[in-house]
Amino acid sequence: MHLIIVGAGPVGNSLIGLATQAGHDVVMIEPDEKRAQHCADRNDAIVLNTDIADDGVEEEAGFERARAIIATTTDDSTNLMAMVLGRSHGIETLTSTVNHRAHKQMFESLGVHVVADPEILVARHLLDVTLLPGAVDVTTLQDKEQIIEVPLSAESPLANQTLGNIHSQRQMDEGLFIVSIDRDGKAFFPREDTALTPGDQIILFSRRAITRHDLDLFTGNR
Secondary structure, X not given: OEEEEEOOOHHHHHHXXXXXXXXXEXXXXXXOHHHHHHHHHHOOOEEEOOOOOOOOHHHHHOHHHOOEEEEOOOOHHHHHHHXXXXXHOOOOEEEEEEOOHHHHHHHHOXXXXXXXXXHHHHHHHHHHHHHOOOOOEEEEOHHHOEEEEEEOOOXXXXXXXXXXXXXXXXXXXXXXXXXXXXXXXXXEOOOOXXXXXXXXXXXXXXXXXXXXXXXXXXXXXX
């Protein structure tokens, strides 16, 4: 996928690294010379040291062939202009951080996928993984729903049991669901006859904020 990222700040730099590792064709637009050079030195991507408002930037960045554009700057006017240009070129997916909630509606009126208050999202994520140290990763959704990745320990009472048996004996809270298993680098959706194996990376969905007690069922710390 040809992807355009606007803004080589902390969010943009992390994003370009993830996108290039995933095999996407990425162009970064960054007006600050030092930031642009820093980004170019560390990533296998085209970095344009220019402003989104400069003449010729759309052609140079390949707006016509882009499938998505993501704006990550701390300036909402810059982000908004990137979204307007993206929409005018028919780019399929428009995504932007929004630094002031009062501006959110303007972005949404353009059909932009909005990430408001990214610092709060990062803080929430840091708190989640701190409070649940047995988890590999935790993502909190709306209404306190969570997606959790946790390794299955050999000491877990669920180890070597099938999902059908776990469900029939009600060994897991009814608001907790195993939605995916990564085993030996291969992810798959489990069935009722799937047996959980020590070392499995379990992806859980919880309808509420998960507790350490819930997580101990998988880590075997009970």
